[in-house]
Amino acid sequence: LSDLQEIERLKKEKNAIILAHNYQTGDIQEIADFVGDSLELCIKASEIDESDIVVFCGVDFMAETAAILNPNKKILIPDTQAKCPMACMLNAKDVKKFKKMYPDTAAVLYVNTLAEAKAEAEILCTSSNAVKVVESIPQEKILFGPDRNLAWYVSKKVNKEIIPMPSQGYCYVHKLFDLGDLHFLRSKYHDAEILVHPECDPEVQNFADNVLSTGGMIHHVARSPKKTFIICTEVDMVTRLKRENPDKTFIPALNDAICENMKLYTIGNVKNCLLTGEYVVEVDKNIAEKAKVAIKRMIEVSK
Ligand code: MLT
Structure with a gap:
């Protein structure tokens, strides 16, 4: 069996699902059962009832959130070094x-x-x-x-x-975007819409046509009459936008805007994770109880 077939087989055998963040590479996005931003993943994690195992392809705080919301399920991450420096x-x-x-x-x-x-x-x-x-x-x-x-x-x-x-x-990824690059891109692509993530610096946000989360970018692009978009966020967001909008053009404002921590996951270590059941995400019970209240409040407000 190829790695992809093996992942499909293991998912069925172990009754597992794969959740992936928008910043995962295209191959991980494709094997995932659900791809989203952190809010969508959080809501998805609060609704898991049929699966026994969740392989979470996102940095560890996202997997911790899933573990806090699902104390009776096994939440796995393929690499324990996938931490968010922020x-x-x-x-x-x-x-x-x-x-x-x-x-x-x-x-x-x-x-x-x-x-x-x-x-x-x-x-x-x-x-x-x-x-x-x-x-x-x-x-x-x-x-x-x-x-x-x-x-x-x-x-x-x-x-x-x-x-x-x-x-x-x-x-550290959103800090990389620079006003000079945006001026250049604007003059090169007059008709493009510039979409900027709110973690970018204020002057970059001020230059944007729209400031949006990655989930917000997905919704916005689907409705916008524009054909070309300059994207100021992690570069694999462009991978998802391209896949879902093949008739539109997406230009990453910076090809080096790479979240190294998100990229620690590969088809190989996702397969291994399903095979070995490693690594289990655990959160101290007392901390989890308190954190759950704040997470649930957010989910309530977002409905
Ligand atoms: C998140 O919330 O997942 C990240 O900030 C990226 C985004 O979706 O805007």
Whole structure:
């Protein structure tokens, strides 16, 4: 059997499904049962009832979220090094410290956080629902983290005080986009629409025609009359957009915008993961219980 056939066989034998993030390579997106952004994956993970095993092809905080929502299922990741550097910029101790410094605030945390930080949050959000989540809570002052640029984006859209926590959290991939490149691309492709992720720097967001999460980009492109799009997010988002819109043209603003952590997964290690049952994602029970409240609140607001 080829690796792909073997994966299909193992999925049936073990009653497993594969969930993959939009930033996975095309071959992983193709073997996945579901591909989405972190919110869609989170909602999907909250609805799994028939499968016994979930192979999660996304960085580990996403798999942890699935584990928190499904304590009785086996959540596996193909490589334990698939960590999100931005999530590692904020731990539970930092959140507690900020809460002490700003007593009348609510902590709204991006799902890109460690489980221990999630446990200290009032509610979670993703890039696709951050504005809605911040508007849904009564507090006027919000501690928002860990991505400073997403905090800036939210602060432009809501009438509340947004305090970035930590003060300089960032995604190393979205930081790479540069205004000079965009000026060049705009002059080369006059008719193209520039779609920018809210983790990019403010001047890059200001230059965009639209600032969107990856899920938002998928919906927007399907409805837009435009034929050409310049995409400012992780480069494999273009892989998905091309597959789903073969009649449109997508230009990655930067071919080097690669999330190395997402790329640790391969057909080989996904097969191995199904074969050996390694590596199991586990979250401390007390932390999971607390984090689950904040995750469920977000899912409720997003419905
Ligand atoms: C996510 O939420 O999955 C990432 O921020 C990428 C995105 O979908 O915008």
